[in-house]
Amino acid sequence: MYRISDYRDCQSHGPIIAERVWTAWWQDSGLHVGDVAEHLKDMTNPHALPTGFVAHDGDVYVGSAFLIHCDLEERPQYLPWVAALWVEEDRRGAGVARALMQAATKRAAELGHHTTYLCCEQNLETYYINCGWTVLERNVGKHDLTVLTHSTKT
Known part of the structure; x- marks a missing residue:
């Protein structure tokens, strides 16, 4: 079993989140895991971006996600x-x-953003489509990423 909590309420998971994010996406970029940990400090403002979410089973980290201003410099x-x-x-x-x-x-909608974006490698498109996302663009940027959108009904 697990529950989803706002990162502000689960900051003790910050070091493992920073390590996972850095290992998965940033270790070859020249950034250090400490840079990712520092970025997590920005996610503690209660009514603004960026923000984060933690899936956890008690004190055990299960997963996490961020809601940020921009994840793809080619699409600011x-x-x-x-x-x-x-x-x-x-x-x-x-x-x-x-x-x-x-x-x-849901948090994006609460902040007044009823369309949310996500980018992924092409081999993950089907997964996100099955989760309710819609392909907006393909082959974006140097990594040929797919940009998807999700609309929240008001």
């Missing part, structure tokens, strides 16, 4: 983005990622 006009979605390998396939995305898109 899109706002906000669900980013750095991570679920521990042994917890995948149980709906955790979907729950984290729902928490992020």
Whole structure:
């Protein structure tokens, strides 16, 4: 079992979140894991971006996701983005990622953003489509990413 909490209420998971995010997406960029940990400090403002969500089973980290201003420098006009979605390998396939995305898109709507963006590698498109996302663009940027959107009804 797990629950989704606002990062502000689960900051003790910050070091593991920083390590997972850095390992998955930033270790070859020249950034250090400490830079990611420092970025997490920005996620403690209660009514603004960026913000984060943590899936946890008591004190055990299960996964996390961010809601940020921009996740793709080639598309700065899109706002906000669900980013750095991570679920521990042994917890995948149980709906955790979907729950984290729902928490992020709900918060976006609460902040007045009824369209949310996400980018992924092409091999993950179908997963996100099955979670209710819609492809907006393909082959964006140097990594040929797919940009998807999610609309929250008002």
